[in-house]
Amino acid sequence: MRILLVAGGWSTEREISLKGAASIAEALSARGHEVTLFDLSDGFEKLLELAAAHDAAFLNLHGQPGEDGLVQALLERAGCPYQGSGPAGSFLALNKAAGKALFVRAGIRTPDYEFLPVRPAAGWKTSLPFPLFVKSNTGGSSIDLFRVNDEAELNRALDTLFAGHQEVLIETLIPGQEVTCGVVGRPGEEKALAPVLIVPKREFFDFHDKYAADGAAEICPAPLAPELTARVQEAAIAAHRCLGLSGYSRTDFRLTDEGELFALEVNTLPGMTSASLVPKEAAAAGIDFGELLETLLSYAVRN
CATH class of the missing domain: 3.40.50.20 (Rossmann fold)
Known part of the structure; x- marks a missing residue:
């Protein structure tokens, strides 16, 4: 081909x-x-x-x-x-505020948030309790991702993001663990892969933890109870379908100590090296990297 x-x-x-x-x-x-x-x-x-x-x-x-x-x-x-999702689904997933609005409408739990398309007027204060995450509304790879603990740190993060002409999403920090789960398959035939538990070496899963050799531990399959694994997988499929995606995706979650699950965002073109998260999940199911790539292409060609 x-x-x-x-x-x-x-x-x-x-x-x-x-x-x-x-x-x-x-x-x-x-x-x-x-x-x-x-x-x-x-x-x-x-x-x-x-x-x-x-x-x-x-x-x-x-x-x-x-x-x-x-x-x-x-x-x-x-x-x-x-391979992968069409224009509409891709756009809705990339735009975090749009994706979260659809999650709320579909009954998929997601952290409380505020969307700031432009810099607020002087004197503005967030209605969300600290600590918070502040991020680009359409960015990825944890670039320009900030954890802030007070108004001063929030304002510095906003200064950085708005100086780069970015829309901003502010999100409540959900205490707990980070879990991610891939989904593969044609519409109506999606199957969730084994979730991955992410254990950051630093304060949170930032750019360094994602890509450095001494970064976060990525444990696949995640050491979760079977019923909790099933809930993560069901939630990943629900998020995938909520956004109208096809082929594959990967949804990131926060999992509290009480077992509550919150969807953060969905990636429609997740990382694709043999060491990336979705290929790791596929390998746990006995699917090697080349086979995974061909499978994704086969959905595109046959559709």
Whole structure:
């Protein structure tokens, strides 16, 4: 199969995207596919022409463009199948405030939050109790993620994010553990993979803990009671369907000591190296990295 591997781009997660693309290219080439790696920064206008000359595209983009649905919409115009969710689902998942609004409407528990599309007027104070997490509304990879304990720290975090022209999401900190769970399958046939328990080495699961060699421990399968594992998996499928996603996704949760589960956000293009979270979950089910990639592509081609 002639596969257009789309990566890079110009988001803050560009380098992470390219690193994952190298692993994808190696795995797909080893399985006999003809892979063309295309960095969106090397001429965005070339995408449509390249897409028309390939059997399918594999997207390994993080942030905007890519997770916002733009590239997916262009590929559809070019008649080029691609793995994963369509433009609408991609956009709703990337926009954390939109995703959380849909969670609330669907009865999926999520931490209380405030959405700030612009800097509030002087004198504004949050209605949420400290400590809080402050993050970019459309960012990822824990870049520009802040834990704040008081008004002064909150204002410094807002200054940083608004200086970068970012929309801001403020979220209540839920004490407990971080658990993530992948979902794979065509609409109506989704299956949840084994959840992963994330044990940060630092105060929280930040960029360093995600990507450094001495970062967080990622335990798969998560050492949870069977009934709790089942609840995490059911919640991951519910979040996936709530946003109208297809192919695969990964939902991040907070799990309290009392067993309460809160959905944080859903990633429609999760990391794709053999050491990434979804591939780890697939490996626990006996699915190797190359097989996982081909499975995701098969959904695109057959659809």
